Amino acid sequence: MIFLDLFITFFKIGLFGFGGGYGMLSLIQHETVERAHWLSTAEFTDIVAISQMTPGPIGINSATYCGYTAIHNAGYGELMAMLGSATATVALVLPSLILMILISRLFMRYMNTRPVRSVFAGLRPAVVGLLAAATLLLCNAENFSTPMENPWQFGISCALFAATAFGTGYLKINPIRMICYSAFAGLLLLY
């Protein structure tokens, strides 16, 4: 039953999704692309792009979209796909709801104690690793093509990667603007 699987998967992602939207992307990618094969790497990358460009938290955006695409790819109709996106979004939010209420009611005063802070401190370097893994997993033929298969597209892809990394990382250009530039470059050079 794909809906139950979808619910459990996104519940897990909500429960273990440390490190904000980007940290969560690594989990979503692993669960939906690598493990369940609900979507392809290219589809996942498109979802991240659209999640970046639309308002709202990236985690909610990508969960909604992944839920929709997963059910759609499984061969169901539009209505079921909408139900899939609702399932994924509710499942993603549910652990937060439970945890934050528990913290509000019982654990607020423990949040700043040494053991709790030690656990969070241990998580931080690992979240960096999670993000690095997400980047590495996305560097594949689906997103970049290969020098053998299509050297032109591969070259352009690498150039766009470098330009976006330099533009957002060093020149502090708005990521949404960089996505628009890349879309334009793709239209001109990769049509």
Added chain:
Amino acid sequence: MNCELFKTFFKIGLFTLGGGYAMIPLIEEEVVNRHKWVSKEELLDLIAIAQSCPGVFAINIAIFVGYKLRKLRGALATTIGTALPSFLIILAIAIFFAAFKENKVIAAMFRGIRPAVVALIAVPTFRMAQQAKIGWTNCWIPVVCALAIWLLGVSPIYIIIIAGIGGYLIPTPNPSRAGGESEKTESRTTRNDNETTNR
């Protein structure tokens, strides 16, 4: 009141581009200055906790504020309020995009967008590494985690669990709170650290 909570967080969900941390100023404006639901000090505390906890940052904040004011009903109102704009917009795009996916123009645009998106995930990796104070002594942790996921296909969930246990068993000399994306949180953390030392 629940309606007011819903409306406010709907607005917060609707008008923030670029993810959770971009929401902080808007949340502060609405929740602290306009409605005076929580004090500024309290909000900074909530932000620090919401950043450390799993889940979507904006949703975590919304739940804290909603629960504080109206218990479970309030929490539900703020959660649905924050998530609903995203949900509806993405749903509209998903339905639209499913129909135009095969379109040659859209396909060409996305061939250009995909490598750019990979870069957009690569850049925060380094920024987060700086924030997490990754140096020569602890850089093996992210490297091992990344390789385990990338090459061995280990689930990031196991990595998170192991890292949490590791952090508990081998405490760092002066662990500060996670996050620290915003300057305010940073200064707040330092203040809390001082308090701890004074005690």
